[in-house]
Amino acid sequence: xxxxxxxxxxxxxxxxxxxxxxxxxxxxxxxxxxxxxxxxxxxxxxxxxxxxxxxxxxxxxxxxxxxxxxxxxxxxxxxxxxxxxxxxxxxxxxxxxxxxxxxxxxxxxxxxxxxxxxxxxxxxxxxxxxxxx
Amino acid sequence: xxxxxxxxxxxxxxxxxxxxxxxxxxxxxxxxxxxxxxxxxxxxxxxxxxxxxxxxxxxxxxxxxxxxxxxxxxxxxxxxxxxxxxxxxxxxxxxxxxxxxxxxxxxxxxxxxxxxxxxxxxxxxxxxxxxxx
Numbered sequence: 346x347x348x349x350x351x352x353x354x355x356x357x358x359x360x361x362x363x364x365x366x367x368x369x370x371x372x373x374x375x376x377x378x379x380x381x382x383x384x385x386x387x388x389x390x391x392x393x394x395x396x397x398x399x400x401x402x403x404x405x406x407x408x409x410x411x412x413x414x415x416x417x418x419x420x421x422x423x424x425x426x427x428x429x430x431x432x433x434x435x436x437x438x439x440x441x442x443x444x445x446x447x448x449x450x451x452x453x454x455x456x457x458x459x460x461x462x463x464x465x466x467x468x469x470x471x472x473x474x475x476x477x478x
Numbered sequence: 479x480x481x482x483x484x485x486x487x488x489x490x491x492x493x494x495x496x497x498x499x500x501x502x503x504x505x506x507x508x509x510x511x512x513x514x515x516x517x518x519x520x521x522x523x524x525x526x527x528x529x530x531x532x533x534x535x536x537x538x539x540x541x542x543x544x545x546x547x548x549x550x551x552x553x554x555x556x557x558x559x560x561x562x563x564x565x566x567x568x569x570x571x572x573x574x575x576x577x578x579x580x581x582x583x584x585x586x587x588x589x590x591x592x593x594x595x596x597x598x599x600x601x602x603x604x605x606x607x608x609x610x611x
Contacts, residue, residue, distance in 0.1 A: 380554055382563055384574055387597045390563040392552065419525065421513055421590070423580055426556040428590060430515055430523040441517055443576050443592040447556055457554070457561060459576040461594020464520045 348427070349420045355453040356429040356444055360415040366405045372398060376447050376454035384459040386440055411435050415442075417467035427453060432467040439463040481560070482553045488586040489562040489577055493548040499538045505531060509580050509587035517592040519573055544568050548575075550600035560586060565600040572596040 346354070355374060362370030375381055375397060383397045384390045391400050404410060416439075418431040425448040433440040441463035446453035479487070488507060495503030508514055508527060516530045517523045524533050537543060549572075551564040558581040566573040574596035579586035 382552075382554065384563065384576065384594075387595060388574075389565075389596060389598055389601055390552065390574060392563075419515075419523065421515065423559040423578075423589065424557070426559045428578060430517065430525075430590075432522075441521075441523060441592075441594075443517065443578075443590065445556075445561060445576075445578065456556065457563075457576065459574075459592055459594070461517075461574075461592070462520060463522060465522055468522055 348422055351451065352420045352422065352427050352429060352446060352453050353418055355446055355455065356418050356420075356431065357415060359444065359455055359458070360413060360433070363401070363405075363411065364413050366410055368398075368402060368405065371401050374455050376449070376456045378447070378456065381455070382457045384457075384461075386460050386462060426456070432463060433460060434466075439466050481555050484584065485553045485555065485560050485562060485579060485586050486551055488579055488588070489551050489553075489564065490548060492577065492588055492591070493546060493566070496534070496538075496544065497546050499543055501531075501535060501538065504534050507588050509582065509589045511580070511589065514588070515590045517590075517594075519593050519595060559589070565596060566593060567599075572599050 359374045379394050381394050381397050382392045391397050414434045416432040416434055418429050421428050427446045429444045431442050440460045442460040445457040447456045492507045512527050514527050514530050515523055515525045524530050547567045549565040551562050554561050560579045562577045564575050573593045575593040578590040580589045
């Protein structure tokens, strides 16, 4: 697999874990650095692995954990780090996200996630689904 | 200057150029890679240096170009790339931003900017102003 493919795999892994309420998957895909960070829609940035994972735990334990799906991911490689731009579909609404990854051997782990409202759906076609099973 | 200091300098340079309607400064701080990208609040991601700079030109030529100010920047170093989390103050409103930079010699250049609405002002104190003159 190319760097772009493994990056998109990691990005898709994150969304499948999130949508699947899979805290173990989220703990795995987030980088083990204590300095990871996350900006949920409308929230202030959360800094630190423990606080970031706790925020996902809180969301997943909520009344309506998000039925989120990633659309049209665009990988951008920057050597040993990288980012993915994508839309997120939640019911009939769309968000737009920036996901920053750091290389960890042959894998990529998520270092920062920022999602905010999008006015429009993605303009490009949906990226073909990637099997992670 | 440490890596963190030069990174915060670059981040502040971006906001001063933006607020100062300084297209030359924006052309300088954005990375020269054709693959840079930008997600303005509510917009879909814009990809490509020409399109990104054109979007800033359009905003700055608009009726009310943003009186934007960066608050509470938090630098995160990832080797030859880095990101800054910060709030943006626009009049009485706040946005929250993720700015990804790539090292270029002793400088950092902006590779991606994502700003979206924030519910709250920053929780941490404002970073001391950095002189860029």
